[in-house]
Amino acid sequence: MEGSIAARPLRAGLPDGLAQTLADLLGDRFTRGLPEREHHGRGESYHPTRPPDAVCYALTTDEVSAIVRACAGHRVPVIPFGGGTSLEGHVAALHGGVCLDLSRMTRIAAVRADDLDATVEAGVTRQQLNAHLRDTGLFFPVDPGGESTLGGMAATRASGTNAVRYGTMKDNVVSLTAVMADGTVIRTGSRARKSSAGYDLTRLLVGSEGTLGIVTELTVRLHGIPEAVAASVCAFPSVEAAVATVVEIVQCGVPIARVELLDPVTIAAVNRHSGTALTEAPTLFMEFHGTAAGTAEQMALVGALAEGNGALGFETAADADARARLWRARHDVHYAVQALRPNGRVWSTDVCVPIASLPRCLAETRADIAGASFPITTVGHVGDGNFHLGLIVDPSSEAELAEAAALNDRLVRRAIAMDGTCTGEHGIGSGKVKFMDLEHGAAIGVMRSIKQALDPLGILNPGKVLPDEAD
């Protein structure tokens, strides 16, 4: 299958006519100021800043459509921007163009508690949504670290600590409103819990990273806050023992809500950053959802499995406050790790493998990194087979960046050889484009045909997800 993406070159720089159109449309919500452009040209990882030529702040789907149509008319790239928490260079303006910031679209259009769903604009964060849901007995479970927007989370198919029980954005987005490359506004799917009516455009746009369309509104599934929630912290003599426990939990079908691995280096960083006093050993943070009796049953079973693997202790968080502190500490790991090295940047790896291969993948990886010349942390959503190394590099050191890249390269090849993926939840962006052929083979041709069909000018977030054909 052939497709020639952006056969006609994209326009470099910002044509005067386009600048005028956008200024007329948006007033002071259109800007070419350098600080704002630089802020919009980087995420939270090691990728260098690549500022766009201008930034537009949209307030409505119609404005997004008008901006895209104007850019299409001038063949100028459009790069959607949410919370700026990308880890793989998704927002870098590799070919210049206009950054379309959706973070001001923060309206919660509807909460339908009886249907267990809500419709929100793309700029709403999970924190905002959950605060809004406070009195309904419902919550939205997908929880990447940071203040990500739901639009950005849909675009990268994000997940987090609850995915082992509640699934990822793929499972929790019911329907989307999106602006396509020619400005057409579509809505994907209905609010029915299931449907066999045609192609699943919702799932096609989820994870497409703004390269096929721009998500402006989402309907998401909500879940009932469980009657009982219990949390545990369990230290182990080795990473291997902790992971063996997790594999057994999954294989036994325990409906655990969260099960997170933190290695000793990470625990030390958390203790320093969050003021906790955890034992500096490989540790699982766990959470159990259900009825009071059900969570007690789950904890008893998991406690027995942990003991069988030589656990050093199985402590239960005393109350809701202790639980909240525990998960706040877990969510702040990225920042805790970053604080380990002043002026360092965290290069977060993200492989995910079938659960039975996780112990071997982790063991081989930890052997491989033993001699690294910079600090490395290991944390993982291990119930999903997904873990992150935090490579804390000096971004000004070519040698360290090269060493990190080589290490990540070996890790990704190891995971793909185990029938896993180069990214469990961070996305491809520009950082992992080079692994797409290896992971997908001939299927890349199909992805390319879809991109070519839906964005024939190649203006939507160019350089992301798909390798250039010359590669």
Added chain:
Amino acid sequence: MEGSIAARPLRAGLPDGLAQTLADLLGDRFTRGLPEREHHGRGESYHPTRPPDAVCYALTTDEVSAIVRACAGHRVPVIPFGGGTSLEGHVAALHGGVCLDLSRMTRIAAVRADDLDATVEAGVTRQQLNAHLRDTGLFFPVDPGGESTLGGMAATRASGTNAVRYGTMKDNVVSLTAVMADGTVIRTGSRARKSSAGYDLTRLLVGSEGTLGIVTELTVRLHGIPEAVAASVCAFPSVEAAVATVVEIVQCGVPIARVELLDPVTIAAVNRHSGTALTEAPTLFMEFHGTAAGTAEQMALVGALAEGNGALGFETAADADARARLWRARHDVHYAVQALRPNGRVWSTDVCVPIASLPRCLAETRADIAGASFPITTVGHVGDGNFHLGLIVDPSSEAELAEAAALNDRLVRRAIAMDGTCTGEHGIGSGKVKFMDLEHGAAIGVMRSIKQALDPLGILNPGKVLPDEAD
């Protein structure tokens, strides 16, 4: 967005050159005999038989690729065929062409109990897979009625009675091997539980009904057989009372495994067909999965909700045999209903609406059908908001078919107005193409662009899923 599907006309009839190629390739697995062609031109519903020009039985992915390539060379349609259980005319050869029967591809390539997945060829049925899994402690949950193949179930995004707990084919297919319109073989995704690596081709092909590619192999998720399984039958004074109970079960977040509604006409049909002695009243069939204590808790809560809605009795199936008889009877409803009228055919409707709208949708629908001139049954996967009317029509009566079509038309418009879908699980086929514009609006243009990009000659199952542009 524009796309002109099959701008160049498809070839009518079977060119001699193609017949020779296929005969050379397949020997006696290529046939032009009328009985086999007729068998392959119909499903299990009211749709008239539309035989293909020939039938090919493939044994391998490579053979499927060769057949598709040969047909593409002659611009002849290819219609995939599995168990022949389609309800919406999916297999009708509307433009002639070659039926590609995958039902002999029945190899179970791998069961990876430790990873909770299995890889099977497209012709494997769920019954075959579950029999094969007997000693592993695992099962595959998706269970449409009939002996459907897993390939066909993926193609129609099928579900069944377990979807309320375990999801549909969308949630239970991990990865696919598929043959695209030019014969290219692709594999979609890895076996990782989650991934953010590019466009979700798995979910794009699931539900595409053979119009974008032909599924030849699937990796599916397996689930642990729960420690305890309990089943209940509960009769109610009215359909309204039964449905009110279901809505409360879902809103309370009870993790019920199955909850099926059968109206009194259906119960009578089941009693006659399956030799049961159920009270002829609106009835819920329910199943609970978990630990012994957990299922007991669920049943106590559901029993209380049922009592609050005036249940006439809440009976528990005594043992595994009684449970098996109950669900066998439920799965045979299609045939039980068909037996209500000799020479009748069942036209099964399939709307699905958000759960809070289900009571009103059912009430308005039951009022609408009160004066129908043929028998009508109501059954439903009500935990999903999905129900089926069984319109038992005389297929030789134009008047009855017109009455059924008008009734279904009103039902579909009612469901779509409630933000529901025309089909929860049966698919679009040719039978519901006319509702696609109403349900999807501008998104149809995007679907059309994808179809045009992936099947530029329009040879894959033409006339299905998407309306002709002239419509």
